[in-house]
Amino acid sequence: MTMSNNNTNKKVVDANNPLANLDEWEMDILKRYPDPSAIATNKKTEEFRNYAAEETDTVKEFYRLNHTHQSYDFVLRKKTDFLQFNKKEMPIWSAFDFLNELVDDSDPDTDLDQMQHLLQTSEAIRNDGHPDWMVLVGLIHDMGKVLCLFGEPQWSVVGDTFPVGCAYSDKIVYPEFFKNNPDYNHEVYSQKFGVYKPNCGLKNVHMSWGHDEYVYHMMKDYLPEEGLYMLRYHSFYSQHRENAYAHLMDEHDHEMFKWVKLFNPYDLYSKNPNQKSWAELQPYYKALVKKYLPETLKF
Numbered sequence: 490m491t492m493s494n495n496n497t498n499k500k501v502v503d504a505n506n507p508l509a510n511l512d513e514w515e516m517d518i519l520k521r522y523p524d525p526s527a528i529a530t531n532k533k534t535e536e537f538r539n540y541a542a543e544e545t546d547t548v549k550e551f552y553r554l555n556h557t558h559q560s561y562d563f564v565l566r567k568k569t570d571f572l573q574f575n576k577k578e579m580p581i582w583s584a585f586d587f588l589n590e591l592v593d594d595s596d597p598d599t600d601l602d603q604m605q606h607l608l609q610t611s612e613a614i615r616n617d618g619h620p621d622w623m624v625l626v627g628l629i630h631d632m633g634k635v636l637c638l639f640g641e642p643q644w645s646v647v648g649d650t651f652p653v654g655c656a657y658s659d660k661i662v663y664p665e666f667f668k669n670n671p672d673y674n675h676e677v678y679s680q681k682f683g684v685y686k687p688n689c690g691l692k693n694v695h696m697s698w699g700h701d702e703y704v705y706h707m708m709k710d711y712l713p714e715e716g717l718y719m720l721r722y723h724s725f726y727s728q729h730r731e732n733a734y735a736h737l738m739d740e741h742d743h744e745m746f747k748w749v750k751l752f753n754p755y756d757l758y759s760k761n762p763n764q765k766s767w768a769e770l771q772p773y774y775k776a777l778v779k780k781y782l783p784e785t786l787k788f
């Protein structure tokens with residue numbers, strides 16, 4: 490990634506990609522929602538907080554770009570393009586290799602590659618005795634970040650997600666940045682319900698574009714609905730943490746969000762320095778992937 494880094498004063502070289510790496514956004518979430526119970530972690534909440542505090546400028550700029558550009562029309566354009574899945578076909582394992590290219594080795598704060606985050610999430614789920622499809626969700630939930638490798642900017646791949654085509658909630662992080670969004674003063678999109686009907690159900694709602702929506706569509710024929718909700722809404726913090734969009738949800742969404750909420754702590758707090766090696770874990774995960782997914786996936 491085109492970024493110079495001298496610890497105290499990070500200079501943004503690529504104006505469209507302010508984060509040193511995608512983990513900076515996730516560290517910022519930890520600052521907002523620190524671990525209440527310290528599940529499966531030896532690292533103190535305070536350490537995560539300190540890390541995140543140093544990242545404020547680049548993360549803030551990242552949110553500014555995200556909120557400026559994630560409009561209703563933008564989302565529809567991205568869906569039309571990427572949901573054709575005509576970019577590449579590969580086994581899931583190649584996608585993980587692909588993902589690991591996202592790590593910026595010039596960043597001394599990042600000691601984990603994307604695959605480690607996925608394995609730590611899935612292993613924490615497995616250790617708690619959840620169903621195997623949920624373990625698989627842990628393994629693949631961030632696979633949509635391969636979007637970066639198709640030339641998508643960071644703000645179109647990661648970040649909190651939220652509905653578009655209706656008013657942006659002030660419960661979304663940095664709500665003031667939505668003032669720059671073309672939909673902010675739109676006569677329909679700026680309204681509470683916008684293009685939607687009250688409690689129409691999230692199946693009828695377009696979410697901001699990113700790795701969550703992308704991986705949901707990729708997996709929708711292969712996993713139980715509970716798992717699909719986890720994939721699709723895992724970054725929808727303004728709902729699963731703040732309950733800001735209940736007016737668009739139906740009864741079924743509320744039922745399914747119990748699973749989204751169950752998944753979230755595994756995503757955020759499952760950092761484990763004593764993780765088993767990939768060599769040890771591989772047989773289990775190869776079999777798990779084989780059970781649910783085809784040999785190759787379309788991207």
Ligand SMILES: [Fe+2]
Pocket residue numbers: 630631700723724
């Ligand atoms: Fe994610």
Ligand SMILES: [Fe+2]
Pocket residue numbers: 606630631756
């Ligand atoms: Fe994640």
